[in-house]
Amino acid sequence: MNNAPVQPSKSLFGAGLLAALAASLCCITPLLAVVGGLGGVASSFSWLEPYRLYLVGLTVAVLGFAWYRQLRPALAAADCCTVPEKRSVMQSTSFLATVTVLAAVLLAFPYYGAALYPARPSAPAVAANGPAPVWQTRTYRIGGMTCEACARHVESEVQQVPGVQTVAVSYDQATAQVRFDAAHAQATQVENAINSTGYLVLNPTR
Template sequence: MNTPASPSKPLLGAGLLTALAASLCCITPLLALVGGLGASASALSWLEHFRSYLVALTLGVLGFAWYQKLKPAPATDDCGCAVDAKPSFTQTKLFLSIVTVLAVLLLAFPYYGARLYPASPTAAAVTAASGVTPAWQLATYRIGGMTCEACAQHVEHAVQQLPGVQAVSVSYAQGTAHVRFNAHKTPSAQVEQAINGTGYQIITRN
């Protein structure tokens, strides 16, 4: 006996795969930070150019899957045999719902991914060693390659780890990083090295 027409597993797998690809450019920085692979954070940033197409493809695949699932199933097949009314779990609405929720979470990752980053230690006031007055500098960098807030959070976290940095603010929307640091403890070259080490490159410095 046959089962009612339902979305195939390859179709649902394709929906999840395209949803993952649509947000991989923003998921990679978090994975790189957790795995200690800073320079690989921007390796898949090129996918950002195709994100709108991948999102549309994901929604199209899932929409077709739901159409197949919700359309009335025939009581008999072409030969007149009764159709099995009890489908397997992978053919149920529950399974399709789970796949849909996972796909939506992947597609929405760029909007909440920055919140998943480990909190950077609070920047305490940097005191001068041996009575040397801190040589505070404020530098603004234009950074290329960032595709979402998760990328900006990755750069900010990397710079915040430097001992002489008092404050750092990275904006994905403006493509900039503002860093206030003690040049006696952390030379500007070290700040630039930390930024470039994330895989996103400094374009200019002011």
């Protein structure tokens, strides 16, 4: 009779990582969109945001159970001559620790992801001998943003529109305030730049 403790399976490790990845996808994809040019996929996983806390809880529960199985004391073997079953690398404590660290990095991504964005482009200079700028400020309501990384993505795209001077995006208020030179840019151009990120303007220009 073999009373050796049952070790955590690869499926437990995989489930923990998948839950952690799903909890952070809504914030990872905006960064990938800027760095990798993935465009409209940025908000493809924004629907996961309402379930983020549940996914975080699932990750903690799965990995906690895996650690319980890993560290619980072994039962005494009925046969003194029974040779303990040799663990594979993927059942080792070090591998479980690696999976746990990776899951923690993924779960924490919304709190540090914005720092990984490229530096914001500088506002274009206004030519001294050109026509006087006609500054306008417009506030856009935006749907789909779920973290600071989303806001940085929108800012990066809008800042590239010729004539835009400043962009201030707030993901928690779901707004973008843009100041631009109406002689070089139109409100619809700014709106199109926002929509190109995958997040949609909720008060489109008529």
